Amino acid sequence: MSDAATLTRKADFPGLLTADGKPWHYLDTAASAQKPQAVIDAMTRALGRDYATVHRGVYGRSAQMTLGYEAARKRVAEFIGARSENEVVFVRGATEAINLVASSWGMTHIGEGDRIVLSTLEHHSNIVPWQMVAERTGAQIEVCPLTEDGRIDLGALEALLTPRTKLVALAHVSNVLGSVLDARAAANLVHAFGAKILLDGCQAAPRMALDMAALDCDFYAFSGHKLYGPTGIGVLWAREEILDAMPPWQGGGAMIDRVTFEKTTYAPPPQRFEAGTPMITEAIALHAAIDYVDALGPDRLFAHESALAQQLRDALRGLNSVTLFGPEQSAGIVSFAIEGVHPHDLGTILDEEHVAIRAGHHCAQPLMDHLGVPATARASFGLYSDESDIAALLRGIERTQRIFG
Structure with a gap:
């Protein structure tokens, strides 16, 4: 496990649990970050x-x-x-x-x-x-x-x-x-x-x-x-x-x-x-x-989230019908699309798996026009993210592909 993985401190963030106490895999930090107890x-x-x-x-x-x-x-x-x-x-x-x-x-x-x-x-x-x-x-x-x-x-x-x-x-x-x-x-x-x-x-x-x-x-x-x-x-x-x-x-x-x-x-x-x-x-x-x-150190945060983004991109590249957008090296944000699956449908199914992503145009409609899509699915990492969040996302994507396959 890399040094970046030591950054994860899920216990500091009470919002990373569901109402019944199960882990909530929050991959929407680019929209709004969860709050540590110290801030609360x-x-x-x-x-x-x-x-x-x-x-x-x-x-x-x-x-x-x-x-x-x-x-x-x-x-x-x-x-x-x-x-x-x-x-x-x-x-x-x-x-x-x-x-x-x-x-x-x-x-x-x-x-x-x-x-x-x-x-x-x-x-x-x-x-x-x-x-x-x-x-x-x-x-x-x-x-x-x-x-x-x-x-x-x-x-x-x-x-x-x-x-x-x-x-x-x-x-x-x-x-x-x-x-x-x-x-x-x-x-x-x-x-x-x-x-x-x-x-x-x-x-x-x-x-x-x-x-x-x-x-x-x-x-x-x-x-x-x-x-x-x-x-x-x-x-x-x-x-x-x-x-x-x-x-x-x-x-x-x-x-x-x-x-x-x-x-x-x-x-x-x-x-x-x-x-x-x-x-x-x-x-x-x-x-x-x-x-x-x-x-924690902003430089370490960048390394941590970038490493997770690269890991997710590598995993998604191995799945059929998945299109990735953006550069190979990104600052903890990965946007993608699955052929035949609207991002909103993907987001709904992932929610059933306790995985939160963003689906839509992300307040960047001119960029969507440039990419030639109406919307993308976006997974974005935070300092509390780890490999378990990626695993949960991949399980949800595989389930979605079976449903729409």
Whole structure:
């Protein structure tokens, strides 16, 4: 058994059991990760004995909660290699982070005839906000194609770039194919034309070591619930000088300096972009999730999940009527199709076997069109996954093939 196999800690995750106490083979981590008990405990304490609002209260518990909330911001900054916690904006999720950039930075810096470059494999959350910007400004959307094995084609990206390119928005890791972008190489190409680059890090943050300086991107977005934390919180990282120049996105309490009916002045980032009562308990639980992941080591997580993905691909390749999508080496995500079996039917039968996969277009319909299928089945691994999950999936697939054979 490889060193990567020692990462599995199923007992830490109460969600990995069925209602009657049997193992639940959860292979849908790319959609949302199960939560370790440490995260559940942190959120329970924050909602209970420790709860108070932040930033405004002068009483002791409010001051302590404020310290905890801001400590979470600092922990995120450390985890992703940010220069300062002032570069970390808490949002509801990666979708909100990308919309924030599109509405604030995009509507300020992108105009008629300018170009926004996306790729074929993007999640809808990294397509639709830019379409909205293009519709409002008269900018053009251009699409970077993929290599034959399902990676963003950097040669094609370079050919698309012009002085009119203002922003390139790409997935760091594909949520369907598991293909990993050479993010630094992409950033070098984009910056050579004076444009900015945004990376959708939803699938990278839970399974790769991150360093914003090394990536050299301008914006980075990810969600807490995929990083073994709670729903309702995500992170937008951006260079401090870029955030300083961006106008507010939403108005309300907490994001102001002074309000009069004649004029309002705004707080500096990140508070400028966090209108209203923040996601207090979620931030504290995210802190706990990052501590959990960091203790295991992101590099080891990547090796562990990639090894399981390779093992599954090798097994599926030996089955009749199975088509695999994406590169041979992926970041813990395997998408496939079985001839004559709709992915939804497969998912239903697997559920009877206590195996959970994702079946559908995975919020990536342009990629499905490119692959020539309406949907795929997707198995995605987490730090708690092991060979038993693969074995259960294969048993379920074999049963499905007998039913539809």
